Amino acid sequence: xxxxxxxxxxxxxxxxxxxxxxxxxxxxxxxxxxxxxxxxxxxxxxxxxxxxxxxxxxxxxxxxxxxxxxxxxxxxxxxxxxxxxxxxxxxxxxxxxxxxxxxxxxxxxxxxxxxxxxxxxxxxxxxxxxxxxxxxxxxxxxxxxxxxxxxxxxxxxxxxxxxxxxxxxxxxxxxxxxxxxxxxxxxxxxxxxxxxxxxxxxxxxxxxxxxxxxxxxxxxxxxxxxxxxxxxxxxxxxxxxxxxxxxxxxxxxxxxxxxxxxxxxxxxxxxxxxxxxxxxxxxxxxxxxxxxxxxxxxxxxxxxxxxxxxxxxxxxxxxxxxxxxxxxxxxxxxxxxxxxxxxxxxxxxxxxxxxxxxxxxxxxxxxxxxxxxxxxxxx
Numbered sequence: 001x002x003x004x005x006x007x008x009x010x011x012x013x014x015x016x017x018x019x020x021x022x023x024x025x026x027x028x029x030x031x032x033x034x035x036x037x038x039x040x041x042x043x044x045x046x047x048x049x050x051x052x053x054x055x056x057x058x059x060x061x062x063x064x065x066x067x068x069x070x071x072x073x074x075x076x077x078x079x080x081x082x083x084x085x086x087x088x089x090x091x092x093x094x095x096x097x098x099x100x101x102x103x104x105x106x107x108x109x110x111x112x113x114x115x116x117x118x119x120x121x122x123x124x125x126x127x128x129x130x131x132x133x134x135x136x137x138x139x140x141x142x143x144x145x146x147x148x149x150x151x152x153x154x155x156x157x158x159x160x161x162x163x164x165x166x167x168x169x170x171x172x173x174x175x176x177x178x179x180x181x182x183x184x185x186x187x188x189x190x191x192x193x194x195x196x197x198x199x200x201x202x203x204x205x206x207x208x209x210x211x212x213x214x215x216x217x218x219x220x221x222x223x224x225x226x227x228x229x230x231x232x233x234x235x236x237x238x239x240x241x242x243x244x245x246x247x248x249x250x251x252x253x254x255x256x257x258x259x260x261x262x263x264x265x266x267x268x269x270x271x272x273x274x275x276x277x278x279x280x281x282x283x284x285x286x287x288x289x290x291x292x293x294x295x296x297x298x299x300x301x302x303x304x305x306x307x308x309x310x311x312x313x314x315x316x317x318x319x320x321x322x323x324x325x326x327x328x329x330x331x332x333x334x335x336x337x338x339x340x341x342x343x344x345x346x347x348x349x350x351x352x353x354x355x356x357x358x359x360x361x362x363x364x365x366x367x368x369x370x371x372x373x374x375x376x377x378x379x
Contacts, residue, residue, distance in 0.1 A: 006029050006030070006068045006069075006296065007029065007030045007031065007032055007048065007066055007067050007068050008020075008024050008029055008030070008031050008032070008067065008068070008069055008070075008071060008292065008295060008296070009031070009032045009033075009034070009063055009064065009066070009067025009068075009069065009070040009071070009090070010031055010032070010033055010034070010042065010070075010071055010072065010073055011034050011054060011070065011071070011072040011073065011077050012033075012034070012035060012042075012072055012073035012074050012077075013033045013034070013035030013037070013040025013041060013042040013043040013049075013073075014035075014040065014041055014042065014073055014074075014342075015041050015042075015342040015344075015352065016073040016074070016271060016272045017031075017033060017035075017040075017041070017042035017073040018041040018042040018044075018045060018342060018343070019272065019277075019280070019286075019288045019340075020042075020071075020073070020272060020288045020291050020292060021033070021042050021045050021046065022045070022288070023286060023288035023289040023291070023292050024292045025045075026289070027289070027292060027293075029292065029296070030046065030048070031045070031046050031048065032046060032048035032049075032050065032063055032066050032067050033045075033046055033048065033049050033050065034050045034051075034052070034054065034059065034060070034063050035049075035050075035051060036051070036052065036053060037051065037345075038051050039345055041342045041343045041344055042073075044343055048063075048066050048067075050062060050063045054077055054078070054081050055078075055081065057084070060081070060084065060085060060088070061088065064085060064088045064089075064090050067090060068090075069090065069091050069092075069093065069295050069296060070082075070085050070090050070091070070092045070093075071092070071093050071094075071249060071271075071291070071295045072094075072099075072270075072271060073271055073272070074271060075099055075102055075103045075269060075270050075271065076103065076148070076149055077099065079096040079097075079099040079100040079103065080096075082095075082096035082099055083096045093248055093249040093294065093295040094247050094248060094249045094251075094270040094271075095246065095248070097246055098245050098246050098247045098248070098270060099270060101245045101246070102245055102247075102268050102269075102270050103148055104147050104148055104178075105145060105146075105147050105148070105150070105180060105267070106122070106124055106147045106178070106180045107147075108245070108267070108268060109122050109180070109182075111244055111245060112241060112244055112265055114244075115240065115241075115243075115244040116240075117237060117240055117241050117244060117265055118237070118262070118263060118264050118265060119264055119265050120182050120183045120185050120256070120264050120266075121137065121138055121182070121183040122138075122180055122181065122182045122183070123137055123138070123180065123181055124178075124179075124180055125144065125169075125179040125180055125181050128165075128166065128169045128170075130181075131162055131165050134181045138181055138182070138183045138184075139183070140159065140160050140161070140184075141158050141159055141160040141184045142158075142159055142181050142182065142183055142184050143156055143157070143158055143159070143181065143182045143183075143184055144156070144157045144158075144159050144165070144168045144169065144172060144179060144180075144181055145157075145172070145179060145180050145181070145182060146172050146175055146176040146178070146179060147176060147178040147179060147180055148176050148178070149175060149176050150176075154175070154215075155172060155175060155176065156215070157171065157172060158184065159181075185256045185258060185264060186258070187256035187257055187258050187264075188257045188258060188259070189209055189224070189226070189256075189257040190209065190210045190211070190212065190254065190255070190256060190257070190266070191207055191208065191209055191210065191224055191226070191230075191234055191254070191255040191256075191257055191263070192207070192208050192210050192220075192252055192253065192254045192255065192273065192275035192276075193205060193206075193207050193208075193234050193235055193238040193252070193253050193255075194250065194251070194252055194253075194272075194273060194275070194276040194279070194287050194303075195238050195239055195242045195247075195250070195251045195252075195253065196249075196250050196251075196287075196290040196291070196293070196294050196300050196303070197239075197242055197243075197247060197248050197249065197250075197251070197294065198248060198293075198294050198297055198298075198300060199248065199297070201299070201300050202239055202242075202300075203285075203290060203300040203301070203302070203303045204235045204238065204239060204303060205276060205279060205283065205287065205303045206222055206223040206224075206231075206283075206303070206305055207223060207224045207226065207230070207231045207234045207235060208220050208221060208222040208223060208224050208275055208278070209221040209222075209224040209225065209226075210254070210274075210275050213316075214350065216314065216316065216350060216352070217274045217275060217314060218313065218314050218316075219311065219312065219313050219314075219367075219370070220274070220275050220277070220278055220310075220311070220312040220313075221309075221310075221311055221363070221367070222278045222282060222305065222309070222310040222311075222312070223305065223309075225363070226257065226261075227261060229261065230257065230261050230263065233263055234253075234255055234263055237253070237255075237263060237265065238251075238253040241253050241265055241268055242268075245268065245270075247270060248294065249270065249271075249291065249294045249295055250270075250271060250272055250287060250290060250291040250294055251268060251269065251270055251271075251273075252268065252269040252271070252272070252273025252274075252275055252276060253265060253268050253269075254266040254267050254268070254269075254275070271291075272287050272288055272291050273287070274314065274352075277312050277340070277355050277357065278310045278311075278312040278357050279303075280338070280340075280357065281307075281310070281338045281357050281359060282305050282306060282307050282310040282357065282359055283302070283303055283304065283305055283306065284301060284302035284303070284304050284306060285300070285301025285302055285303060289301060290303070307359040307360070307361075308360070308361045308362075309359065309360055309361065309362065309363045309366055310357055310358065310359045310360075310366070311357070311358050311363070311366040311367055311370045312355055312356070312357045312358075313355060313356050313357075313370045313371075313373070313374050314352050314354075314355050315341075315352075315353050315354040315355055315356060315374065315377055315379055316349070316350050316351060316352060316353065316379075317347035317348045317349055317350060317351035317352075317353050317379055318347060318349065318378055318379060326377070326378040326379075327376050327377055327378060330373065330376045330377070331356060331373060331376070331377050334358065334369065334373060336358055336359045336360055337356055337357070337358050337369075337373060338356065338357045338358075338359075339354070339356050340354050340355050340356070340357075341353065341354040341379070342354050347379050353379040354379060356370070356373060356374070356377070358370050358373075
């Protein structure tokens with residue numbers, strides 16, 4: 001292949017892969033997608049759509065034959081499968097080693113703590129009889145978590161007593177056998193930073209505030225309205241966290257802001273992140289373009305914002321499944337609104353179906369306008 005025809009293989013075909021694919025096409029590259037279903041949001045954009053399981057060796061072989069480099073849209077791919085891809089002479093970003101350190105939350109927190117990065121107190125949960133040792137170290141309430149496969153509130157449970165512990169233990173171990181417990185954090189605000197890293201350079205995006213609804217990221221405010229010292233500390237800690245897991249590519253680092261403006265790293269994601277969607281319209285280079293640049297080893301683009309404020313709102317599926325979006329006219333009438341619909345084949349309550357970003361010079365009106373627009377958009 002010539003340079004202009006380089007193909008980026010992406011494991012996963014959801015909205016993160018779709019937006020990375022769109023960024024790749026703008027730069028003149030192509031993409032290949034592996035997903036378990038036909039017509040995934042990203043699969044619809046490419047002729048190189050491979051449908052099946054990541055555990056299918058023959059499928060991965062065909063996928064690698066058309067891919068020059070391989071990346072992923074979520075951290076749930078078994079890192080042993082990434083090692084197999086490396087044996088097929090393909091470079092993987094982030095590396096299997098990095099994914100192995102991040103996808104197991106116990107390992108992730110352990111290595112961050114060893115590197116002096118602030119995290120909440122935690123401990124491994126070996127059996128259902130561990131309640132008293134947990135209470136002695138973490139007190140109550142505490143958070144019980146699956147070490148793997150947890151996202152959008154799935155795999156977490158707040159525990160205040162033995163009944164809740166027993167119930168949460170049974171539910172979570174049916175999802176994933178290995179658990180950890182973390183100290184419950186009474187935070188002031190949730191924050192996030194995106195970091196792009198290659199062997200030659202690092203670019204850090206503005207610190208943003210993330211607001212959850214039912215454990216799902218619902219609203220992102222950029223930049224976060226915090227003291228300058230908090231912004232600088234978060235960006236510095238995020239870079240050190242990426243280095244701690246030997247990370248190259250694109251990473252999202254989530255924080256809790258606690259008393260006295262102290263920061264605790266909550267979790268890391270080795271991929272584009274929901275908190276970075278606002279960058280498409282509001283930064284010189286979007287998180288998705290820098291994802292593409294990073295995995296190809298190209299110079300990274302500026303992460304500076306080109307507007308004063310931005311508010312991004314996730315558009316979640318309704319309780320009544322729909323085949324499309326209603327009220328396009330309402331959504332598109334706002335002069336500074338940017339609408340993104342992911343093209344998912346089915347809407348479900350709480351499912352991320354799209355997002356809308358508003359930009360402007362004053363934050364309070366943007367927050368108010370985003371709420372009004374969201375309430376009128378049905379997917």
